[in-house]
Amino acid sequence: MTVLIAGAGMGGLTLALSLHQIGVPCRVFESVREIKALGVGINILPHAGRELMELGLEEAIDATAIRTKELAYFSKHGKQIWSEPRGLEAGYRWPQFSIHRGELQMILLDAARERIGAENILTGHHLADWKETTSGIRARFVDKETGKDLGTHEGSILIAADGIHSTIRGKLFPHEGPPIWNGRILWRGVTYGEPYLSGRTMIMAGYQALKFVCYPISKQASASGRPMINWIAEREFDPNYQWRREDYNREAKLEEFLPWFESWKFDWLDVPSLIRNAEYAYEFPLVDRDPLDRWTFGRVTLIGDAAHPMYPIGSNGASQAILDARVLAREILSHGATEAAMFAYEAERRPATSDLVLLNRRNGPEQVMQMVEERAPDGFSVVTEVLSQQELEGIANNYKRVAGFQVEALNAKPPIVPAPPVSARGRPTLRAAE
DSSP: OOOOEOOSSSSHHHHHHHHHHOOOOOOOOOOOSSOOOSSSSSEEOOHHHHHHHHTTTTTHHTOOEEEEEEEEEEEETSSSSEEEEOOGGGTOOSEEEEEEHHHHHHHHHHHHHHHGGGGGGEEEEEEEEEEEEEEEEEEEEEEEETTTTTEEEEEEEEEOOOOOOHHHHHHSSSOSSSOOOEEEEEEEEEEEEEOOOOEEEEEEEEETEEEEEEEEEEEEETTTTOOOEEEEEEEEETTTOOOOOOTTTTTGGGTTTTGGGOOOBBBSBHHHHHHHTTTEEEEEEEEOOOOSSSBBBTTOOOEEGOOOOOSSSSSSSSHHHHHHHHHHHHHHHHHSOOOOOOHHHHHHHHHHHHHHHHHHTTTTTGHHHHHHHHHTTTOOOGGGSOOOOHHHHHHHHHHHHHHHOOOOHHHHOOOOSSOOOOTTOBBBSSEEEE
């Protein structure tokens, strides 16, 4: 029986492709009428990049994405704190991709339309409610813009991949309230700027209260040959500051944050110039939600930001949604599209992502910048005057361990989704009845 997926973001589309890979029919429902290439840059870490490559998407991703070479942390004065290789340069068998979020969503969408059929991706369908039946689940959809009832669809299970404002999570946890704001706001933009450092470097500069992040995200260049660079300016506010509701599509006002970065002109990067020359920029308050004690309710479970929205620290949001989808597909291959599959998926993924949500609240590997600011606010000559090599390496390695992408462990790990058994007709077959 068909798996119903609410949401056509990273998690929902990766799940659709994964289910097709193992021979399980599915249908995807998206609230918006037209899926557009919106957003800014994201990173796909090697453990998630591996999964997309095993779905046969390497060529499409490589056509636009940048294979990240290194990650480097800097002080607010532009002095290097820590640098480490990333992706293939770090010894992984798979690259780290930096890519425009909208471009990746379109790659996943195009592949899903081709493989599961465009008729199985229904846009303008907002999930209103659902009920369990004797044989599965029945979900009702409406047009969110008009309120028109669009009828019901039946399936074996329902997967909530509908993001941080998940309708399904809201119905399962009606008293949870809005996402939790931590006092920081991000302004995220894209600029055709001058190459810096290796040309494939992701940098983070500053400290907790004031931070700047940037990295190239596309092989597409401007007419003058300048690369497309994604950047994030972050500032911490007083807890009483009246912030606007988070929305990736709220246009940023440069005058509200540029003055705080006017002096950040390093010999290797001109931050204020990068901000001023943005093609576009959005405002996004930094929010997450508390980890849940369960995701699965009968024939319904949560994945991606519906399950574990986290701060965009350590480049893990999209990567974790991709891993959710792959683990869930593996369990469906093993148990069929059943409650047993969803409980097995949750048993693996919920503890891991809960730990990551809490670690990101403590700034994850970016805490090295805060430690430098606290110990040497006026600057330093050599970083080891401020932080020992053991401290630097320990912080970096601990985050990789929690996030699940230590080099040796990942390289030795078998595929999440094994090649499914094949029937006499050459089709993938489930190991347990749906």
